[in-house]
Amino acid sequence: MWNLSPAWDDEEALARVFRAAAPFPHLVFDDFVDQAALDDLLAALEEEPVDDCQGDIFWFEGSSPEPRTDAFRRLRDSFAEALAPRLSRISGKALSRADMRAYAYRPGHYLLPHNDHQQHVGRVLAYAYYLPSPEPPEGGELELFRCTMDGRDVVRTESAKIIAPVPNRLVVFEVSDASLHQVREVMAGLRASLAGWFYP
Ligand SMILES: O=C(O)CCC(=O)C(=O)O
Ligand SMILES: [Fe+2]
Secondary structure, eight states: OOOOOGGGSOHHHHHHHHHHOSSSSEEEESSOSOHHHHHHHHHHHTTOOOEEEEOSSEEEEEOOSSOSSHHHHHHHHHHHHHHHHHHHHHHTSOOOEEOOEEEEEOTTOEEEEEOOOOTTTOOOEEEEEEOOOSSOOEEOOEEEEEEEEETTEEEEEEEEEEEOOOTTOEEEEEOSTTOOEEEOOEEESOEEEEEEEEEO
């Protein structure tokens, strides 16, 4: 189902791009899956429920951390199976599994700056995959920040890169104390995505 394009063939080149990317290691893949795969993928999402999720730094609709439908569980597992070995070679980090939640960001929804890093949770790489939307979003960009660190503490931040949630785009980045990022507020339309992390 994850019929990866020839862009994935040169893993050494991807590893160089990943390591050199600023403000922290990341990759952006456009046209991640072909149309047939996209249809299957959207079908697998149809029955997976999303709930309103609000917290100190976020407001969005998300599916539960563990898939509730077999179709979504299969989607997550096939994604992990296809991507973990490649991303492991590209990033130089051991990866074996991934989790996955489906998200809908509607007007007023956001996810404020955070780094995804949680002690003892083992998130190694983060990913977000943007889905086609019946109403393409205004806003909702993924913004990456450059952090000046003092040991593990962030002492200064500046905006360094904006990645638009273009349909069929996959973004992968390394999780660390310095991987500060946010989803800017959606002003109109719907930002639909799948996102999660790869683990050792
Ligand atoms: O959807 C995205 O672009 C990133 C999502 C994210 O940062 C997260 O869920 O932690
Ligand atoms: Fe995040």
